[in-house]
Amino acid sequence: MTDILKPRDAADVEEAVRWALGAGKTLALHGHGSKAALGRPAQSDLTLDLSALAGVTLYEPEELVLSARAGTPIADIAALLASRGQELAFEPLDHAALLGGEAGRGTLAGTVAVNAAGPRRIKAGAARDHVLGVNAVSGRGETFKTGGRVVKNVTGYDLCKVLSGSWGTLAVMTEITVKVLPRAETEDTLLVRGEDEAAAAGTMAKAMGSSCEVSGAAHVPAALAGRIDPALAGRAVTALRLEGVAPSVAHRRELLETLLRDRGPLERLGEGRSRALWTALRDVAPLAGGDRVVWRLSTAPMHGHRMAAAIAAETDAERFYDWAGGLLWLALPPGDDAGAALVRRHLAAFGGHATLVRAPAAVRAAVDVFEPQPEPVAALTRRLKDGFDPQRVLEPGRMYAGV
Amino acid sequence: MSALKMPAPDAAVMARRAEIVAALRAIVPGEGVIATENEMRPYESDGLTAYRQLPLVVVLPETTAQVSQILRYCSQNGIKVVPRGAGTSLSGGALPLGDGVLLGLGKFNRVLEVDFDNRVAVVQPGVTNLAITRAVEHEGFYYAPDPSSQIACTIGGNVAENSGGVHCLKYGLTTNNVLGVEMVLINGDVIRLGGKHLDSGGYDLLGLVTGSEGLLGVVTEVTVRILKKPETARAVLVGFPSSEAAGDCVARIIGAGIIPGGMEMMDRPAILAAEEFVHAGYPLDVEALLIVELDGPAAEVDHLLERVASIAKECQATTLRVSTSEEERLLFWAGRKAAFPAVGRISPDYYCMDGTIPRARLPHVLARMREMSEKYGLRVANVFHAGDGNLHPLILYDANKPGELERAEAFGSDILRLCVEVGGVLTGEHGVGVEKRDLMPAMFSPVDLAHQQRVKCAFDSEGLLNPGKVFPQLHRCAELGRMHISGGRLPFPDIPRF
Numbered sequence: 001m002t003d004i005l006k007p008r009d010a011a012d013v014e015e016a017v018r019w020a021l022g023a024g025k026t027l028a029l030h031g032h033g034s035k036a037a038l039g040r041p042a043q044s045d046l047t048l049d050l051s052a053l054a055g056v057t058l059y060e061p062e063e064l065v066l067s068a069r070a071g072t073p074i075a076d077i078a079a080l081l082a083s084r085g086q087e088l089a090f091e092p093l094d095h096a097a098l099l100g101g102e103a104g105r106g107t108l109a110g111t112v113a114v115n116a117a118g119p120r121r122i123k124a125g126a127a128r129d130h131v132l133g134v135n136a137v138s139g140r141g142e143t144f145k146t147g148g149r150v151v152k153n154v155t156g157y158d159l160c161k162v163l164s165g166s167w168g169t170l171a172v173m174t175e176i177t178v179k180v181l182p183r184a185e186t187e188d189t190l191l192v193r194g195e196d197e198a199a200a201a202g203t204m205a206k207a208m209g210s211s212c213e214v215s216g217a218a219h220v221p222a223a224l225a226g227r228i229d230p231a232l233a234g235r236a237v238t239a240l241r242l243e244g245v246a247p248s249v250a251h252r253r254e255l256l257e258t259l260l261r262d263r264g265p266l267e268r269l270g271e272g273r274s275r276a277l278w279t280a281l282r283d284v285a286p287l288a289g290g291d292r293v294v295w296r297l298s299t300a301p302m303h304g305h306r307m308a309a310a311i312a313a314e315t316d317a318e319r320f321y322d323w324a325g326g327l328l329w330l331a332l333p334p335g336d337d338a339g340a341a342l343v344r345r346h347l348a349a350f351g352g353h354a355t356l357v358r359a360p361a362a363v364r365a366a367v368d369v370f371e372p373q374p375e376p377v378a379a380l381t382r383r384l385k386d387g388f389d390p391q392r393v394l395e396p397g398r399m400y401a402g403v
Numbered sequence: 404m405s406a407l408k409m410p411a412p413d414a415a416v417m418a419r420r421a422e423i424v425a426a427l428r429a430i431v432p433g434e435g436v437i438a439t440e441n442e443m444r445p446y447e448s449d450g451l452t453a454y455r456q457l458p459l460v461v462v463l464p465e466t467t468a469q470v471s472q473i474l475r476y477c478s479q480n481g482i483k484v485v486p487r488g489a490g491t492s493l494s495g496g497a498l499p500l501g502d503g504v505l506l507g508l509g510k511f512n513r514v515l516e517v518d519f520d521n522r523v524a525v526v527q528p529g530v531t532n533l534a535i536t537r538a539v540e541h542e543g544f545y546y547a548p549d550p551s552s553q554i555a556c557t558i559g560g561n562v563a564e565n566s567g568g569v570h571c572l573k574y575g576l577t578t579n580n581v582l583g584v585e586m587v588l589i590n591g592d593v594i595r596l597g598g599k600h601l602d603s604g605g606y607d608l609l610g611l612v613t614g615s616e617g618l619l620g621v622v623t624e625v626t627v628r629i630l631k632k633p634e635t636a637r638a639v640l641v642g643f644p645s646s647e648a649a650g651d652c653v654a655r656i657i658g659a660g661i662i663p664g665g666m667e668m669m670d671r672p673a674i675l676a677a678e679e680f681v682h683a684g685y686p687l688d689v690e691a692l693l694i695v696e697l698d699g700p701a702a703e704v705d706h707l708l709e710r711v712a713s714i715a716k717e718c719q720a721t722t723l724r725v726s727t728s729e730e731e732r733l734l735f736w737a738g739r740k741a742a743f744p745a746v747g748r749i750s751p752d753y754y755c756m757d758g759t760i761p762r763a764r765l766p767h768v769l770a771r772m773r774e775m776s777e778k779y780g781l782r783v784a785n786v787f788h789a790g791d792g793n794l795h796p797l798i799l800y801d802a803n804k805p806g807e808l809e810r811a812e813a814f815g816s817d818i819l820r821l822c823v824e825v826g827g828v829l830t831g832e833h834g835v836g837v838e839k840r841d842l843m844p845a846m847f848s849p850v851d852l853a854h855q856q857r858v859k860c861a862f863d864s865e866g867l868l869n870p871g872k873v874f875p876q877l878h879r880c881a882e883l884g885r886m887h888i889s890g891g892r893l894p895f896p897d898i899p900r901f
Contacts, residue, residue: 021886062654063761085660115602126602128610129579140886144854150759151572152791152831154565154614155846156873157855158578161610165603182660205520211543211634213699248703255700300521300599326600353604371604376592380861381606387857390886399605
């Protein structure tokens with residue numbers, strides 16, 4: 001059992017990192033542990049438990065800004081925002097369905113550290129696009145801040161971007177300021193049924209290329225359709241989400257129906273089922289359970305189905321698409337390399353990046369979990385790590401060996 | 404302008420000028436190397452024209468391979484390099500160095516690919532911001548960030564500065580709209596970050612490079628996201644008896660869940676100057692004027708305009724006009740867009756500031772600015788991106804009057820310190836450059852700045868790319884790399900341990 005250090009505040013965090021530096025120990029960063037099974041398996045001596053650094057420190061709805069300590073539960077933030085008709089527009093996913101564990105867990109810092117992004121990524125961006133400022137302790141045991149609390153800010157380097165998605169390998173974030181946005185008053189989803197994957201990509205491109213302001217575009221092949229909504233079982237689903245004020249949603253729904261009338265009769269889901277459907281897609285519900293390994297691939301929207309077809313020609317590949325076809329969730333039969341060689345070979349042909357999201361720890365230790373980098377980029381990665389955490393105290397090896 | 408300390412020119416490099424020019428000519432043949440004083444003169448400054456400096460030599464490569472060879476040569480020979488796009492920077496980001504090569508990207512001016520199915524455009528860095536929209540508008544698309552210099556400024560410069568515009572609150576800045584770059588590192592390595600896909604598989608280096616002001620590498624290709632144009636856009640012009648009332652209105656609009664495409668505020672001096680210049684029909688008996696633009700489907704725009712109008716009435720609006728035609732909408736904007744030149748007509752010179760503040764602090768900041776205005780004996784006009792808190796005070800002065808320029812600069816510095824004091828930042832979209840470099844400690848501690856500089860060290864450890872910009876003091880990377888560990892023996896008594 002690894003030792004756990006539980007700092008009470010940011011000063012304790014600095015002290016903990018300094019102690020670890022002096023003692024030659026390494027630290028794994030932990031909020032609720034909801035993402036512990038992601039990335040390369042932890043190789044750290046101790047766990048730094050940040051769950052006591054909790055609480056919203058600033059929320060000004062009319063300024064669209066919220067600050068909270070690192071370990072603040074994302075569920076608490078969502079509830080607070082909802083009470084004022086707002087939300088985190090990037091739709092952070094709940095990993096419980098995919099990885100197991102209790103639903104509704106996860107902290108603000110964990111969400112930012114993995115650069116979470118749900119179906120609305122195509123319209124509203126990822127966590128990286130919403131982080132305005134960060135207070136952190138680097139692997140040098142030094143407390144620093146970056147950014148601020150305003151949207152428009154080009155003062156100095158945007159370290160918020162590189163901390164988002166750095167998996168705790170550069171610094172321990174202690175407090176984060178995010179941009180928050182009004183939650184749409186209503187939503188609806190139009191469904192095209194029975195399309196194959198190539199046709200669905202065309203449908204989604206057509207919808208995204210219209211002025212309908214589609215805020216979610218996903219395709220689930222017939223085999224998995226029942227897992228997003230039992231009533232949809234048996235036939236492939238292409239789902240297009242519209243959000244906004246009621247008259248606007250109604251207007252754009254008609255527009256979209258006209259635009260896609262050659263796709264056969266469209267189904268309207270209505271607000272309640274629409275919300276449930278996008279939550280299921282966000283949380284990767286179609287691939288929940290079972291012993292398959294799960295990959296997450298980001299590519300150009302029109303390349304997703306081609307890449308999937310190439311992979312499926314060589315192995316049994318369960319899959320569905322988000323981000324208008326550009327995000328491919330892929331479940332492959334378990335095996336020693338989790339299909340890594342196959343996935344990366346085809347990815348290279350189309351461009352993008354692939355992350356092994358679910359696999360046994362031994363497999364995640366043996367294959368590249370994150371996208372391998374060409375040498376000049378890998379060198380930049382190492383040198384950034386050298387700058388922020390030269391002794392490799394923070395989450396060593398979580399993303400790449402030696403980083 | 405007042406004395407600005409730039410890195411001391413390296414006499415050894417200056418002495419090797421002929422040899423350096425010859426080496427660059429070997430890489431870029433013909434007229435791509437400019438070495439005579441007359442021909443280099445247009446490059447001596449950027450949009451911050453008060454600072455001027457002739458470069459050692461100007462080189463205008465045409466291919467990524469040439470850029471790579473130039474940077475490799477400069478890196479191997481310890482020669483500084485200043486990248487330049489269209490030279491529209493308002494913060495001196497492209498100010499040359501007397502011992503540095505000025506690397507102009509003006510010949511990288513081609514749109515390489517427009518991919519409507521994937522909704523991206525791939526362009527060279529010298530393509531202007533507006534030219535991207537021109538290349539895709541026949542299919543009803545556009546590129547969203549729209550800095551006011553968009554006719555002239557280039558996408559490469561936009562990436563370097565993380566440029567904004569009036570539609571940032573709804574559509575984001577450059578960093579939210581760039582998907583990928585090809586760039587050349589100082590050692591000549593050519594790398595690709597991002598592409599037509601979203602997000603990064605490793606560290607978000609693209610996010611770091613965007614807004615790095617030419618200190619990390621030279622961008623040679625940019626992939627941007629393009630959007631379908633909104634179905635319609637309408638604007639409403641609202642006058643208020645006080646800036647407090649206007650500020651309150653802005654807060655209530657956003658509090659009501661409305662994110663306008665654009666929301667601009669002007670104070671009385673700016674309104675008067677703009678109206679006299681453009682005749683946009685602005686009311687002259689108000690203290691603050693708000694332009695709120697809503698875009699999207701007509702049904703949505705009409706619906707939200709009604710809400711905005713009713714909120715404005717609750718906030719003591721004295722005048723309210725909704726645009727009834729596209730011509731009228733553009734006329735509403737014409738005054739705002741011409742605010743800078745309009746102010747230029749009522750004063751021999753003006754100095755444009757660029758701080759951002761939490762919106763709610765606007766009345767306080769304006770009141771303090773009035774006090775400063777009296778103290779310095781200089782007038783100030785304000786235009787304000789009210790949606791995102793970005794404030795552009797224009798300080799009016801006369802450079803021919805002894806001491807006025809220095810007073811204007813001191814006034815400007817006080818305004819920016821005030822922005823930081825109320826929770827804002829030094830620059831919202833113009834960049835730090837040389838202009839705000841020495842104010843950085845007002846916002847960042849030495850430790851904060853050291854962490855930013857370690858990014859610089861990861862990309863350019865010798866500090867050859869655009870030195871003298873952004874950082875008040877560029878520490879040697881070896882010095883920044885040292886560890887100062889204290890606390891190795893700490894028994895760690897105070898932290899709960901399980």
